[in-house]
Amino acid sequence: TTLGTTFEKNVRTWFPDADITVVEAPARGFQEVLAGRSDVFITSNIEGATLLEKFPNLRLIDVDAARAPTPIAMLLPQQDQVWINYVNSWIELKKAQNFFQETAVKWGL
Numbered sequence: 001t002t003l004g005t006t007f008e009k010n011v012r013t014w015f016p017d018a019d020i021t022v023v024e025a026p027a028r029g030f031q032e033v034l035a036g037r038s039d040v041f042i043t044s045n046i047e048g049a050t051l052l053e054k055f056p057n058l059r060l061i062d063v064d065a066a067r068a069p070t071p072i073a074m075l076l077p078q079q080d081q082v083w084i085n086y087v088n089s090w091i092e093l094k095k096a097q098n099f100f101q102e103t104a105v106k107w108g109l
Contacts, residue, residue: 001020001021001022001023001029001041001042002022002023002024002025002027002028002029003022003023003024003025004025006068006070007029007042007043008022010042010067010068011042014042014067021037021038028041029041029042029043030043030051030055030058033058034055034057034058040061044070045066045107048060065108066107066108074087
């Protein structure tokens with residue numbers, strides 16, 4: 001797991017008897033798996049999908065449901081109203097297109 005992430009806390013709770021390796025950023029847990037020093041890396045569905053495309057030798061372990069669904073936030077500079085308006089418009093457009101609902105169904109959320 002990566003030091004200081006929500007996954008660090010989660011893996012300690014979910015796998016109390018496991019030998020857990022904690023790596024500091026910018027190193028990542030998936031790099032430990034690729035190097036053969038770890039067997040498993042726990043990550044988000046989003047990062048997992050990206051890593052599977054980038055590294056075809058990685059494998060996904062299917063689960064019935066997400067263990068800890070967590071919303072994602074984006075911080076925006078308060079003084080940049082143009083950027084804030086753009087992001088808000090994009091969100092409203094995606095809501096109107098059912099993007100978020102379809103994505104939630106796709107990922108079982």
